[in-house]
Amino acid sequence: MSRKIYVFDTTLRDGEQVPGAKLNLAEKLAVAEQLAKMKVDMMEVGFPSSSQGDFEAVRAISRKIGKDVWIAALGRAVESDIDCIYESIREAENPLIHIVLGSSEVHVSKKFRKTPQQVIDMGVGAVKYARRLLPQVQYSLEDASRSEFEYLWQTIEAVVKAGATIINVPDTVGFAIPDEFGKLIYRINDRLKNLDPKVLLSVHCHNDTGLATANTLAAVKNGADKVECTINGIGERAGNTALEEVVMGISLHEAYYGGHTTVDTRQIYETSRMVSATMGLDIQVNKAITGENAFAHSSGIHQDGLLKSKDVYEIMDPETIGAPAMEIVLTARSGRHAFMHITRQLGFDIPEESMGEIYQQFLAMADAKKEIYDNDVLTLLKNSTIPS
Numbered sequence: 001m002s003r004k005i006y007v008f009d010t011t012l013r014d015g016e017q018v019p020g021a022k023l024n025l026a027e028k029l030a031v032a033e034q035l036a037k038m039k040v041d042m043m044e045v046g047f048p049s050s051s052q053g054d055f056e057a058v059r060a061i062s063r064k065i066g067k068d069v070w071i072a073a074l075g076r077a078v079e080s081d082i083d084c085i086y087e088s089i090r091e092a093e094n095p096l097i098h099i100v101l102g103s104s105e106v107h108v109s110k111k112f113r114k115t116p117q118q119v120i121d122m123g124v125g126a127v128k129y130a131r132r133l134l135p136q137v138q139y140s141l142e143d144a145s146r147s148e149f150e151y152l153w154q155t156i157e158a159v160v161k162a163g164a165t166i167i168n169v170p171d172t173v174g175f176a177i178p179d180e181f182g183k184l185i186y187r188i189n190d191r192l193k194n195l196d197p198k199v200l201l202s203v204h205c206h207n208d209t210g211l212a213t214a215n216t217l218a219a220v221k222n223g224a225d226k227v228e229c230t231i232n233g234i235g236e237r238a239g240n241t242a243l244e245e246v247v248m249g250i251s252l253h254e255a256y257y258g259g260h261t262t263v264d265t266r267q268i269y270e271t272s273r274m275v276s277a278t279m280g281l282d283i284q285v286n287k288a289i290t291g292e293n294a295f296a297h298s299s300g301i302h303q304d305g306l307l308k309s310k311d312v313y314e315i316m317d318p319e320t321i322g323a324p325a326m327e328i329v330l331t332a333r334s335g336r337h338a339f340m341h342i343t344r345q346l347g348f349d350i351p352e353e354s355m356g357e358i359y360q361q362f363l364a365m366a367d368a369k370k371e372i373y374d375n376d377v378l379t380l381l382k383n384s385t386i387p388s
């Protein structure tokens with residue numbers, strides 16, 4: 001059996017940072033319930049010190065869903081934030097305090113205006129404080145991918161000795177390149193497993209150059225134990241790593257990645273639609289895994305191949321993500337085989353001798369209309385003399 005890769009969903013924290021995507025309490029609870037049904041291992045559900053509403057939502061989710069899944073909430077490396085996190089998640093069965101503090105030169109010198117050692121001391125103090133409250137503490141080195149390696153490691157070593165149980169390496173601004181990010185994770189993992197093999201190594205990638213999924217998978221290949229993602233890849237700016245892409249990537253290539261997740265992939269489609277509808281964020285039609293066209297085939301050559309055997313052009317069965325069956329989209333590029341398939345689905349059995357003429361009528365219609373729906377085919381057939 002391959003090693004387990006933990007899936008941490010942050011749709012209700014990083015995902016909710018999308019302008020206009022703010023949810024009310026009932027909506028957050030509904031999304032959290034669906035995420036639990038999909039069996040993510042951990043979910044981050046807010047930043048409780050940011051507002052009373054966020055605090056209450058985190059507490060309500062911890063009470064209602066906190067038996068099935070780890071509940072995490074985020075805060076800065078300051079005691080007041082950590083107190084707030086603790087109060088909001090303590091009723092969950094597996095609560096996780098998530099502390100974030102920058103580690104890159106720009107964060108240390110320009111954002112905090114502190115010395116590198118002062119920032120490490122701040123992190124260590126925060127982790128020690130959090131560990132007095134709860135046994136599970138995640139430490140995120142914000143902007144890790146742009147940090148100087150030895151300083152990054154010095155920080156990791158110090159916070160692990162202070163009690164951090166998960167080390168999260170974010171590519172906060174989506175700057176990383178898969179090959180280099182993989183090497184970074186390899187180097188950290190190598191040292192971390194010597195320092196304390198129980199500590200989980202996690203990654204959190206952003207999609208500013210469209211590489212969040214590639215970077216996350218490169219990290220898994222190089223030893224990451226945990227991936228942070230959002231549904232449909234929503235999140236700050238260009239978004240986060242899309243959960244459905246990483247989970248299906250790992251599942252399709254388990255031997256290559258040497259790992260598996262325990263997400264119930266059959267819930268992916270439903271979760272994706274629910275998050276999109278509740279947050280009012282459309283899914284791009286060609287979005288990998290969950291886009292409307294992800295299992296729609298329009299080229300004649302592809303349709304013909306698929307009708308002979310689905311695996312000619314499908315690398316996964318739509319059922320594995322709970323999506324409707326593959327769709328043959330009739331266009332002027334569709335061949336006779338695809339056209340006949342649709343007419344049969346609609347209950348018509350066209351005699352061979354009539355087929356040539358009706359297919360020509362179909363092509364003329366497809367040229368004029370671009371895309372042909374079932375109703376168009378029905379109209380075409382009803383105006384002919386074909387028996388149904």
Ligand code: KIV
Binds near residue numbers: 100140168170206
């Ligand atoms: O992008 C980021 O660095 C974050 C951290 C809080 C993990 O969201």
Ligand code: ZN
Binds near residue numbers: 014170172240
């Ligand atoms: Zn983030």
